[in-house]
Amino acid sequence: MDEYFHSVRLISDRCKGCVSCTKRCPTEAIRIRGGKAQIIESRCIDCGECIRRCPTHAKTAVTDQLADLAEYAYNVALPAPALYAQFSAEIGIDAILVGLLNLGFDEVFEVAQAAELVSLAINDYMARGQASRPVISSACPAVVRLIQVKFPELIDHLLPINAPVEVAARLVRQKCSKQLNLKPEQIGIWFITPCPAKMTVIKQANDLKSSISGAIGISKIYGDLLKAIPTECPNPRLHKSTWQGIGWAVAGGETSTINELNTLVVYGIHSVSTALEQVVMGKLTGLDYIEALACAGGCIGGALNVEDRFVAEHRMKQRKRTMETVQEAGELDSVGDYSEVLLSGERPPVEPKPVLRLDDDIMKAMSKVEEIESTLKRLPGFDCGLCGSPSCYTLAQDIAQGMASETDCIFKLREKVRDLAQTMIELANKLPPSLDKESS
Ligand code: SF4
Numbered sequence: 001m002d003e004y005f006h007s008v009r010l011i012s013d014r015c016k017g018c019v020s021c022t023k024r025c026p027t028e029a030i031r032i033r034g035g036k037a038q039i040i041e042s043r044c045i046d047c048g049e050c051i052r053r054c055p056t057h058a059k060t061a062v063t064d065q066l067a068d069l070a071e072y073a074y075n076v077a078l079p080a081p082a083l084y085a086q087f088s089a090e091i092g093i094d095a096i097l098v099g100l101l102n103l104g105f106d107e108v109f110e111v112a113q114a115a116e117l118v119s120l121a122i123n124d125y126m127a128r129g130q131a132s133r134p135v136i137s138s139a140c141p142a143v144v145r146l147i148q149v150k151f152p153e154l155i156d157h158l159l160p161i162n163a164p165v166e167v168a169a170r171l172v173r174q175k176c177s178k179q180l181n182l183k184p185e186q187i188g189i190w191f192i193t194p195c196p197a198k199m200t201v202i203k204q205a206n207d208l209k210s211s212i213s214g215a216i217g218i219s220k221i222y223g224d225l226l227k228a229i230p231t232e233c234p235n236p237r238l239h240k241s242t243w244q245g246i247g248w249a250v251a252g253g254e255t256s257t258i259n260e261l262n263t264l265v266v267y268g269i270h271s272v273s274t275a276l277e278q279v280v281m282g283k284l285t286g287l288d289y290i291e292a293l294a295c296a297g298g299c300i301g302g303a304l305n306v307e308d309r310f311v312a313e314h315r316m317k318q319r320k321r322t323m324e325t326v327q328e329a330g331e332l333d334s335v336g337d338y339s340e341v342l343l344s345g346e347r348p349p350v351e352p353k354p355v356l357r358l359d360d361d362i363m364k365a366m367s368k369v370e371e372i373e374s375t376l377k378r379l380p381g382f383d384c385g386l387c388g389s390p391s392c393y394t395l396a397q398d399i400a401q402g403m404a405s406e407t408d409c410i411f412k413l414r415e416k417v418r419d420l421a422q423t424m425i426e427l428a429n430k431l432p433p434s435l436d437k438e439s440s
């Protein structure tokens with residue numbers, strides 16, 4: 001089985017084994033064993049749901065840090081549009097970008113600008129009418145991974161266009177190599193990310209190489225950035241994106257730029273999973289496009305943000321109003337020269353990772369299915385999670401896979417202890433009277 005890099009990790013000392021995370025993981029990737037959570041790496045999609053749910057903050061996401069900039073001669077920050085929502089709307093986007101320069105980046109390139117390009121490319125692609133519908137947005141890496149792991153039959157529906165951050169990285173890398181006469185490996189390109197899943201995509205050795213050098217969590221640099229933002233910003237405009245691109249930070253922002261009538265916006269990893277199930281079952285007919293985002297409310301709900309998502313959404317609305325008043329003009333109005341970084345040949349192929357499969361050998365898999373069904377009949381069906389598996393069904397699966405035993409279920413354990421106690425009493429009653437006297 002492939003090795004997986006994961007951004008989401010357990011801080012073991014803090015884990016109390018409370019099972020909050022096991023019950024909420026969308027791919028049933030967490031078990032409690034020996035009183036501590038364990039992530040089954042091949043199942044984890046780095047959605048960050050367990051980070052949000054853990055009451056003791058025992059889950060965290062590993063990202064890069066500002067010190068890593070020292071490895072490169074020239075560093076470019078790619079701020080996610082969600083970064084702008086972490087600051088009050090009185091702080092202009094230009095000031096935030098200057099703040100990033102003050103932190104040590106040599107240049108900034110807004111991911112929102114690339115999102116505008118991707119919107120144009122999506123409209124081109126949809127107008128060709130050749131796609132398997134509904135087309136599912138590939139912008140959210142946790143959703144792409146969910147499809148790989150849980151819904152491999154939907155891979156053909158994924159939009160074959162690079163996500164905005166990847167487009168931004170490719171454009172800026174090309175531009176810097178040409179203009180600054182630098183080798184690509186001398187240029188560090190850093191996504192300022194609201195999302196652990198992006199870190200995983202960048203570092204995942206088994207996927208085709210990303211143009212992004214690393215990802216720095218918004219929460220990791222927020223304090224320093226706040227101090228680095230100037231109170232006045234006389235700089236020429238660094239900020240070049242329009243609401244069309246910035247709006248991608250909020251659920252619905254992407255589809256608002258698409259000319260298709262039948263679109264569905266779904267967010268929150270469990271709702272996304274339910275919607276994809278409905279697509280597989282053929283119940284969502286007549287849809288052209290699905291914008292699916294793992295985090296509640298979209299990227300503004302990402303686990304690496306610092307601001308509450310409702311506050312963030314409110315701030316984005318305030319920014320939108322200001323931008324409409326100011327009529328800020330985008331610079332990108334056609335896919336034109338950018339098609340090579342946008343279209344399918346450039347995007348890593350998405351391979352299925354059907355880790356929920358019981359066995360590669362069909363006969364063994366069928367016998368495990370039978371074992372699961374018969375074990376399930378003996379389990380109580382409460383789905384309490386006290387065994388450390390998220391449900392009775394997953395415990396039955398774990399038993400069939402040799403990862404657990406029936407007595408991990410406390411009800412089965414109690415039954416077994418009671419039976420043993422009964423047997424002991426019966427055996428004690430059978431002891432010969434002479435032995436009784438000797439022992440007294
Ligand atoms: S939510 Fe999960 S990681 Fe957090 S304390 Fe409970 S079992 Fe441990």
Ligand code: SF4
Pocket residue numbers: 008024025026027028029030039043044045046047048049050051
């Ligand atoms: S990050 Fe998501 S998929 Fe991975 S263990 Fe946590 S909840 Fe499960």
